[in-house]
Amino acid sequence: MPETVTTEATAARPTTPETAGTRPPTPDADASRTVVPSYVQGAWWTPTDPQHPTIVTDASTGAPVALVSTEGLDTAAAVDFARTVGQRTLGALTIHERALLLKQLAQYLAAHKDELYDLSYATGATAKDHLADIDGGIGTLFTYSSKGRRELPNSNVIVDGPVEILAKDDSFQGEHVYTRRPGVAVQINAFNFPIWGMLEKFAPAFLAGMPTIVKPATPTGYVTRAGVRLMVASGLLPEGSLQLIAGSARDLLDHLDHRDLMAFTGSASTAAGLAQHPAVRTRGLTFTAETDSLNAAVLGPDAVPGTPEFDAFIKAVVVEMTYKAGQKCTAIRRVIVPRDLVDAVVEALGARLRERVSLGDPRAEGTTMGPLASIAQRDEVRRAVDRLVAAGGTVRFEGATEPAGIAELPAEGAFFPPTILTFDVADTPAVHEIEAFGPVTSVLGYTDIADAIRLVALGGGSLVATVCSHDPETARIFAEGMAAHHGRLHYLDRDDARTSTGHGSPLPHLVHGGPGRAGGGEELGGVRGVKHYMQRTALQGSPDLLTAITGIWHRGAATVTATREAVDRGSAEHPFRKSLRTLRVGDRFVSDLRTVTLRDITDFAAATGDTFYAHTDAEAAAANPFFPRQVAHGYLLVSWAAGLFVDPAPGPVLANYGLDNLRFLTPVTWDDAIRVTLTAKRITPRVTDEYGEVAWDTAITNQRDEVVATYDVLTLVSKEPRG
Numbered sequence: 001m002p003e004t005v006t007t008e009a010t011a012a013r014p015t016t017p018e019t020a021g022t023r024p025p026t027p028d029a030d031a032s033r034t035v036v037p038s039y040v041q042g043a044w045w046t047p048t049d050p051q052h053p054t055i056v057t058d059a060s061t062g063a064p065v066a067l068v069s070t071e072g073l074d075t076a077a078a079v080d081f082a083r084t085v086g087q088r089t090l091g092a093l094t095i096h097e098r099a100l101l102l103k104q105l106a107q108y109l110a111a112h113k114d115e116l117y118d119l120s121y122a123t124g125a126t127a128k129d130h131l132a133d134i135d136g137g138i139g140t141l142f143t144y145s146s147k148g149r150r151e152l153p154n155s156n157v158i159v160d161g162p163v164e165i166l167a168k169d170d171s172f173q174g175e176h177v178y179t180r181r182p183g184v185a186v187q188i189n190a191f192n193f194p195i196w197g198m199l200e201k202f203a204p205a206f207l208a209g210m211p212t213i214v215k216p217a218t219p220t221g222y223v224t225r226a227g228v229r230l231m232v233a234s235g236l237l238p239e240g241s242l243q244l245i246a247g248s249a250r251d252l253l254d255h256l257d258h259r260d261l262m263a264f265t266g267s268a269s270t271a272a273g274l275a276q277h278p279a280v281r282t283r284g285l286t287f288t289a290e291t292d293s294l295n296a297a298v299l300g301p302d303a304v305p306g307t308p309e310f311d312a313f314i315k316a317v318v319v320e321m322t323y324k325a326g327q328k329c330t331a332i333r334r335v336i337v338p339r340d341l342v343d344a345v346v347e348a349l350g351a352r353l354r355e356r357v358s359l360g361d362p363r364a365e366g367t368t369m370g371p372l373a374s375i376a377q378r379d380e381v382r383r384a385v386d387r388l389v390a391a392g393g394t395v396r397f398e399g400a401t402e403p404a405g406i407a408e409l410p411a412e413g414a415f416f417p418p419t420i421l422t423f424d425v426a427d428t429p430a431v432h433e434i435e436a437f438g439p440v441t442s443v444l445g446y447t448d449i450a451d452a453i454r455l456v457a458l459g460g461g462s463l464v465a466t467v468c469s470h471d472p473e474t475a476r477i478f479a480e481g482m483a484a485h486h487g488r489l490h491y492l493d494r495d496d497a498r499t500s501t502g503h504g505s506p507l508p509h510l511v512h513g514g515p516g517r518a519g520g521g522e523e524l525g526g527v528r529g530v531k532h533y534m535q536r537t538a539l540q541g542s543p544d545l546l547t548a549i550t551g552i553w554h555r556g557a558a559t560v561t562a563t564r565e566a567v568d569r570g571s572a573e574h575p576f577r578k579s580l581r582t583l584r585v586g587d588r589f590v591s592d593l594r595t596v597t598l599r600d601i602t603d604f605a606a607a608t609g610d611t612f613y614a615h616t617d618a619e620a621a622a623a624n625p626f627f628p629r630q631v632a633h634g635y636l637l638v639s640w641a642a643g644l645f646v647d648p649a650p651g652p653v654l655a656n657y658g659l660d661n662l663r664f665l666t667p668v669t670w671d672d673a674i675r676v677t678l679t680a681k682r683i684t685p686r687v688t689d690e691y692g693e694v695a696w697d698t699a700i701t702n703q704r705d706e707v708v709a710t711y712d713v714l715t716l717v718s719k720e721p722r723g
Contacts, residue, residue: 035067036222039232039244040078042085047071054218054247059124059371060361062412066222070247078213078243079255082184086211086240091180093238094155096687098207099148101236106141108234109227113138116195116226123194123220124370124414126362129324132505137199137227143508144203144530151527154684154692155551156180156209160536163546163554170556173546178534180209183259185533186252188274190265191217191373192327194224200508200524201263206241208533210261213243213252217266219374221246253277258284261533263523265329268292271519288532289519290512292435293329294459297503298452298478299337300469305344308494313468314348316492317441320504321349321418322357322369326439327377330464330504333435336426336455339445346420346443350397353418361413371414372438378414384436385419391430393421393442416440432458449474453481461516464488466503470495487514487522547585553681553697559588567647575678576647580685580692580719583652588679591644593703596632598670604636627667634664637709641676641700650723654691654716662711666702673703681712691718 035053037044050069058065090098109116116134117127125133152158160176167173185205189197198214205212216224228244231237245252256262256279264271264287271289279285297317303309320332337345362370372378389395397420418439423431426444432455446452456465465486467478470493483489488510490503506512511525523529539546543556553559566572567589575587605611613620614627621630638659647653668674677699685692696713 034065035069036225036246038070038073038246039225039228039242040073041081041243042239045073047073056219056222057374057412058122059373060122060363060413060415061410062375065122068218068221068247070245070249073245073247073249075245075249075252076255078245079184079252079260081240082211082213082243083182083259084240086184086238086243087180087182087209088240089238090206090209090211090241091156093209094687095152095158095207095209096149096154096684098209099145099152100687101238102141102148102203102206103145104236105231105234106138106145108236109138109141109230112230115230116223119226120194120223121363121370123191123223124325124362124373126367126370128368129362129370132323133193133196136505137193137196140196140200140508140524141203144207147509147526148207148530149687152207152530153551153682154687157550158531158534159550159552160531166540171542172540173543173554173556174538174540175546175550176536176538177550178531178536181259181261181533181535183210183257183261185210185212186215186256186260186262187212188215188249188262188264188266189217189224190329191219191377192324192329194220195227197265198224198227200506200512202242203508204524204529205261205533208530210533211241211243213245215245215249215252218247219377253279253285256283256285258286261286261288263521264289264291264519266291268517268519288513288521288523290329290463290514290521290523291517291519293461293463293514293518294333294432294435295330295462295464295503296334296336296456296459297332297466298456298468299335299341299345300467300471300474300478301338301449302471302474303468304341305348307470308497309468309470309492310348312492312494312497313466314345314352315497316466316468316503317349318352318356319502321353321439321441323504325369325372325416326418326441327372327437328504330506332441332466332503334431334455334459335441335443336446336452337443339426339447342422342443342445346396346422349420349443353397354399357418359415359417361410369418369439372416373414375412375414377437378416381416381436381438381440384434385421385440387434388421388430388436388442391434392425392428393423393431396420396422396443426455427458429458432460449477450481453478456482457485459485459517461514461518461520462486463506463512463514463518464490464503466490466492468492485515487511487518551585551682553585553679555697557586559586559679560584561588561590563590564592564644574647575680576645576653577651579652579721580683580694580717581721583680583683583694583717585680585683588677589645590678591641591676593673593675594640594644595673596636596668596670598630600636601630601632601670604633608633608635610635627669629669631667631669632672634709637664637668637674637700638662638711640674641698641709644674644676645678645698652718652720652722654718656713656715658714660695660712660714662709664709666706666708668702668708674700674708676700678713683717685719690720691716693717 037046053067053069056066158178164174187201268291360367421442513522543554547557562572679697681697682695700708
């Protein structure tokens with residue numbers, strides 16, 4: 001992976017992707033002279049003659065791989081560059097245009113991911129671990145690209161919820177919108193996921209139109225830097241949209257305020273300190289945290305040995321203990337099982353660990369679990385285990401498979417064996433408070449479901465919990481008792497064991513975060529994650545002004561109306577004859593009236609098989625409190641409406657792909673007449689196709705101008721004239 005070797009001759013000047021284009025040395029003495037560069041103000045930067053650099057070492061061998069220092073870095077200038085240049089370049093694009101760039105970035109990273117794999121081995125990550133970090137991060141870019149183009153408008157304003165009518169005549173209305181924030185999104189990430197941790201925050205911020213400054217953790221920041229180098233080298237990033245501070249950024253918060261957002265992943269103690277900074281307390285900086293989490297996996301009373309659920313449970317716990325060597329904020333720290341199954345669970349876990357886990361250098365063939373990220377991290381996990389033992393825990397399993405036991409691995413490596421503890425007293429406070437951030441878990445026994453829920457809650461709030469049960473009532477009780485303590489609940493049984501994405505895998509579609517000890521923050525969750533980087537504002541005003549602001553037609557706003565008579569006479573153009581080049585929000589068509597007969601109603605009933613009594617039985621229909629007599633089918637009226645508004649000749653309208661928000665409001669009986677009013681409500685050109693979506697506000701009214709039905713007709717319309 002390309003790195004810049006800083007010398008006295010080059011240290012003072014920024015480096016470019018071209019000058020940073022050599023492959024890094026394998027860990028040796030030369031690596032100690034490799035300074036991880038930052039990317040700020042559109043250029044690569046390294047400090048001049050750093051006096052106190054941090055040495056980063058290979059997690060397996062202890063050999064130095066890089067120096068980390070940001071001595072002399074102007075963080076205020078980086079913030080200003082994001083707020084000015086980054087905001088300008090991102091604001092020049094629509095959400096859909098930014099979404100397309102995310103896809104292209106994902107494709108570029110996917111084509112070069114082997115470079116990231118090669119570099120990531122030095123962090124202790126195995127080939128399988130790369131899938132969660134590197135492929136998982138790339139997948140997040142793909143997901144947000146897709147969701148941005150499918151679920152969000154091709155603009156920079158997102159409407160949130162329905163319009164509120166604040167006046168009887170529709171002249172004063174209100175609604176909520178999301179708009180771009182004018183500041184910078186700062187992300188401070190943990191060491192365990194140097195690529196995914198960056199991209200899962202970058203993707204929604206970029207889509208929202210907010211520039212990002214990335215501050216990765218020192219032990220693995222050189223991998224993050226490699227990811228940023230690829231993104232810059234792609235040529236796809238708008239200027240100022242992404243910057244990297246590859247080292248300490250102690251004064252960064254001094255330059256942030258209410259315009260900005262900081263997303264932190266790391267320890268609860270660090271998060272608490274950041275939350276007390278004046279930027280948060282007095283200047284209004286939005287601060288969100290995802291922190292320590294003592295996640296639990298609960299074995300349901302029905303999931304006894306010999307059931308598919310028991311087997312799936314054991315597999316899930318072992319995966320979470322060993323994936324990334326247990327260095328996951330979502331890893332299972334507490335295994336909560338029926339009290340009489342504690343020994344059976346420990347035995348089954350130990351057997352699977354002995355069978356499946358080979359601890360060693362991840363570059364060595366056959367290794368399935370690598371070391372922790374650093375010697376400091378290994379020592380911290382050892383201290384945590386010692387504290388758990390001192391509090392009453394018993395180590396029931398501690399080891400690795402042949403050929404190398406833990407004692408035979410290099411002392412310079414940060415290796416730590418998979419470790420299982422048990423506690424005679426499941427309420428022991430330490431096991432619900434101390435997190436050993438490695439391949440360590442504790443098995444605790446419960447007496448009944450209520451006791452299991454109580455034990456889970458002692459964790460003080462978690463990111464995720466797994467419940468393994470095939471019993472629907474058990475699942476319901478656990479959900480009611482546990483959901484409020486968690487950001488996500490993962491249910492595992494025989495039906496989903498093979499397809500489940502797993503306990504510890506946050507998905508971009510679903511929220512990631514949790515209450516209490518987990519930090520109280522929230523990330524991802526599909527388009528919810530985008531809105532975290534935007535400002536929600538209530539708007540009040542006239543229909544015309546709200547239409548102009550949102551780009552969506554509001555009832556009561558101005559229209560350009562074509563009647564059927566005018567269209568037939570040639571004095572007006574039917575909106576269906578307009579391509580996206582000329583179609584405008586507010587273009588309207590009003591049909592003639594069509595009278596409904598009793599024969600129409602009975603024929604429709606016979607043809608469709610919908611012989612519900614309100615349509616076919618005069619006496620029964622009259623007795624219904626909602627109908628005056630036999631009434632027309634709602635779908636008869638919708639079908640007729642299509643016939644009333646359609647322009648049948650080939651033209652720009654390519655297809656009708658559905659209806660939204662259909663509501664029947666007033667019954668129509670025979671001898672009533674209906675007309676349809678169709679208004680272009682929302683126009684969304686696609687950035688990748690020669691057509692776009694048009695939503696048409698549709699209202700069916702009767703001869704008394706009473707509203708019969710309302711809905712949106714959804715069509716695909718060519719960008720250019722056709723037919």
